[in-house]
Amino acid sequence: MFQQSDNEPGSGGASGSIGPGGAASVSKAIQLIARREVLLMVRGRVWRRILALMATVAFLPPLLLSLRSGSLGLAGFRASVALALAFSEVALPLIGLLVGADALAGESEDATLIPLAALPVSRAAIFFGKLAGRAIVVAAAYAAVFGIAAAAILALQGSAGWRDYAAVGAAGLALTLVCVGIGIALGRTGRGRTRVFAAALVAWVVMVFGLDAIILAALVAFAPRPPEDAGSHGYGEMAAQMEMMKLHELDYDASAAGAANAPSPQNPARWLMVLDPVDLFRFTVISTSPTLEAQSKSWIGDCSPGALPMGLAWTGWLVMPLGLAMRRLRNADLH
Amino acid sequence: MRDLVFDRISVVYGRTAALTDLSLRCPAGRVTCMVGPNGAGKSTALAVAAGITTAGCGRILMGSREVKWNEPVSCRSYLPQDAKFPKMLKVNEVVAFAAAITRTSETELDDALNVTGVREVFDRPIGELSGGWERRVGLAWALLQPAEVLILDEPLAGLDPETLDRVIDCLSHRAARGHTILMATHDFEAVERLRPSVAVLDRGILIARFENEPAPLRERYRVALLAASLNADVSAE
Numbered sequence: 001m002f003q004q005s006d007n008e009p010g011s012g013g014a015s016g017s018i019g020p021g022g023a024a025s026v027s028k029a030i031q032l033i034a035r036r037e038v039l040l041m042v043r044g045r046v047w048r049r050i051l052a053l054m055a056t057v058a059f060l061p062p063l064l065l066s067l068r069s070g071s072l073g074l075a076g077f078r079a080s081v082a083l084a085l086a087f088s089e090v091a092l093p094l095i096g097l098l099v100g101a102d103a104l105a106g107e108s109e110d111a112t113l114i115p116l117a118a119l120p121v122s123r124a125a126i127f128f129g130k131l132a133g134r135a136i137v138v139a140a141a142y143a144a145v146f147g148i149a150a151a152a153i154l155a156l157q158g159s160a161g162w163r164d165y166a167a168v169g170a171a172g173l174a175l176t177l178v179c180v181g182i183g184i185a186l187g188r189t190g191r192g193r194t195r196v197f198a199a200a201l202v203a204w205v206v207m208v209f210g211l212d213a214i215i216l217a218a219l220v221a222f223a224p225r226p227p228e229d230a231g232s233h234g235y236g237e238m239a240a241q242m243e244m245m246k247l248h249e250l251d252y253d254a255s256a257a258g259a260a261n262a263p264s265p266q267n268p269a270r271w272l273m274v275l276d277p278v279d280l281f282r283f284t285v286i287s288t289s290p291t292l293e294a295q296s297k298s299w300i301g302d303c304s305p306g307a308l309p310m311g312l313a314w315t316g317w318l319v320m321p322l323g324l325a326m327r328r329l330r331n332a333d334l335h
Numbered sequence: 336m337r338d339l340v341f342d343r344i345s346v347v348y349g350r351t352a353a354l355t356d357l358s359l360r361c362p363a364g365r366v367t368c369m370v371g372p373n374g375a376g377k378s379t380a381l382a383v384a385a386g387i388t389t390a391g392c393g394r395i396l397m398g399s400r401e402v403k404w405n406e407p408v409s410c411r412s413y414l415p416q417d418a419k420f421p422k423m424l425k426v427n428e429v430v431a432f433a434a435a436i437t438r439t440s441e442t443e444l445d446d447a448l449n450v451t452g453v454r455e456v457f458d459r460p461i462g463e464l465s466g467g468w469e470r471r472v473g474l475a476w477a478l479l480q481p482a483e484v485l486i487l488d489e490p491l492a493g494l495d496p497e498t499l500d501r502v503i504d505c506l507s508h509r510a511a512r513g514h515t516i517l518m519a520t521h522d523f524e525a526v527e528r529l530r531p532s533v534a535v536l537d538r539g540i541l542i543a544r545f546e547n548e549p550a551p552l553r554e555r556y557r558v559a560l561l562a563a564s565l566n567a568d569v570s571a572e
Contacts, residue, residue: 022409022481024436032435036424043423111419115476118385118413119436123405330405335379335388 023120030129033121037103037133046102050095050141057084057091057172058149074153078161081168085285088172089278093207096176097200099138100183103130104329105196114334127326131184135177142173164289171288175281178317179207182277185321188328211276215269222269270305274313284310336363336513337398337410339384339484344393346379346539353379354539357393363483366506366516366529370556371536377519378416380536381488384517385413397484409437412482416489416519418473422462426453426472429461430479437480447479450505452498467493478505485509487518491525503528523552535559 024032041047061083065075074080107113116126146169154162186203187196273279287304304310339361346354354376361367369377382388384395389404402408420429430453434444448454451471456464461472470493477487485506491499507529510516520526535543535556543559 022438023407024438029436032432036421036428036432039428040421040423107421110421111415111417112421114387114415115413115418115420115473117405118387118411118415119433119480120407120409120411121436122407125407333388335382 026122026125029121029125030132033116033126033129034132034136037130038137041134041137046099047137047141050099050138051145053091053095054141054145057087058145061087062149062153074149074156076157076160077150077153077165080153081161081164081289084165084168085282088168088175089212089282090208092172092176092281093179093278094204096138096179097183097186097204098197099134100180100185101187101196101200102193103134103184103187104325105187105191105193108334109192117334123330123332124326127329131181131322134180134184138176138180139173142176146172164285167285167288171281171284174284174314175277178277178314178321181318181321181325185325185328187325188332207276207278212278215272215276215279218269218272219267223267271309273305274309274316277317280310280313280317284314337483337515338362338396339367339486339515339517340396341380341384342394342396344380344383344390344395346376346383346388347391352539354383354390357536357539357541359534359541359544361515361517362532363515364510364513366510366518366526366531368526368529368531368533368552369517369519369536370521370523370533370552372560374538375536376539377536378488379539381413381486381517381519382415385411385415385486387413387415410483412437412477412480412485414473414477414485414487414490418470418476420461420469420472420476423460425458425460426464427457429472430457430475433476434479437482439479439481443481444479446505447475450478450498450501451475452501467495470494471498474502483513484515485517487516489519489521491520491522499525523556527552535563537563 023029059074062074062076062080063072065079065083066073068075104113107116117123150162150165150169153165182203183200186199191199270283273283283304287307287310341357341359344354344357345352357376357380359367359380369380371377379388383390383404386395386402386404386406386408394401395404396402397408397410402411424432430444430448433439439447451474453468453471453475456468456472461469464472474487474490474494477485477490490506491502494502503525506516506518510529518526530546532546533544533552533555534541535545537560540563542563543555545555545559
């Protein structure tokens, strides 16, 4: 698994400089640490739990929705997308946070981090190696599970609405990786696993329920008056309508409702969504899914801040927690 | 050839001084043994030298160059007091990982494996090993690295007599090659064979230094501790 170099005896650090010159290069060290991390995850129990949770997220929505037709099977992409969105925004952050939280805190608690940190590699290389290993495992599990689900739906129900489903899948992977980063930032060395997992659960509640509710309430409160043909609902009903859209109006046909091409005024509170990765995920999916975008516009106006701001927000959510976590590891006293 | 130098190192944990103004030169080509009662600050001193923990003040030098506390250093190898490795990994994976990171040659790897004898358990997961075997894996991890400066925290603890002899011979051989070896130990009889330079620590303070003494190390150690205790009593009065 770990390839040994074929250099001559004594050509290593023994006669080299004090720095890491005699050791593996930074990229090689990151690669080796990532491989080690992949092995640790795949051989641990965490891997099976991740797969089980992801399979639930991928298969339960089409399975549940197929029951509406009276037989157990898989519903089509278009019918499944809203429920898949709702499942993903709850489950994927939890998976990401727990996977990330264990990365440093687990090794710190098991005292396996000290021999690793004493090797002639920078702590940044250790950090990026562990991050890469975890990201590879999570992304591979995600791609496998959602890929199998998508292939099964395609075989049984055809390709109608596949773009919407693909949007949920791609943005879901981004959300999971962002949450891995946030989890790593929460999982400080020197804290036990229990404390770190508790912090991850608190972060999950804040992201998925607390912040999400506040931002949705603001979006509804600042929603422009809907067009006449969208109905005469009061603004207070709009939040409930959003939830109904997810859970009941699954076969909503945007073009038939005439909402797809209707110009919608922009919601002034739309920038708030960048404050919560879960909302960022939801609106990324909505803005790339024609069906969901039309539904959303008809109730709370145009909420997309645009591709560039959303891209910057995703980058920020990825970079900031990782930067914080790396800084902490670099300055961590491991004794 | 590089001396390892502690230059006025102090470490404080909360209100407890773990090390106070420690200045010590560990010469290249010699084994330096750090001895002292439990809680004397030996492991802290070694962790500072290994860059695992930071000193409140003072500096560590290797040769003439100051080494920052968390700087990766290829010429240094460190065995922590209670070295642990991930339980899911096999012994050969742990060893190969360290060898790949440090670009160890086949010869150096073979030497370390022969000295520690861990080939016997090469295909077994760390989680299935006894404490003694895990200790040997830790020793192999530290010895295989092509480093000039070896910092070993109780490397002889828990070893059977045959392995102990091989490890002592290995350390003696490496010192003869000009390597700098700093170790914390309580095993006076074993280390006497290395003719070490000895530093006695008590409550974070270097209280005595002796080398090539004719008297047994244990006796010298007891005298040093007694003298330090008397000095402390006199100072208190």
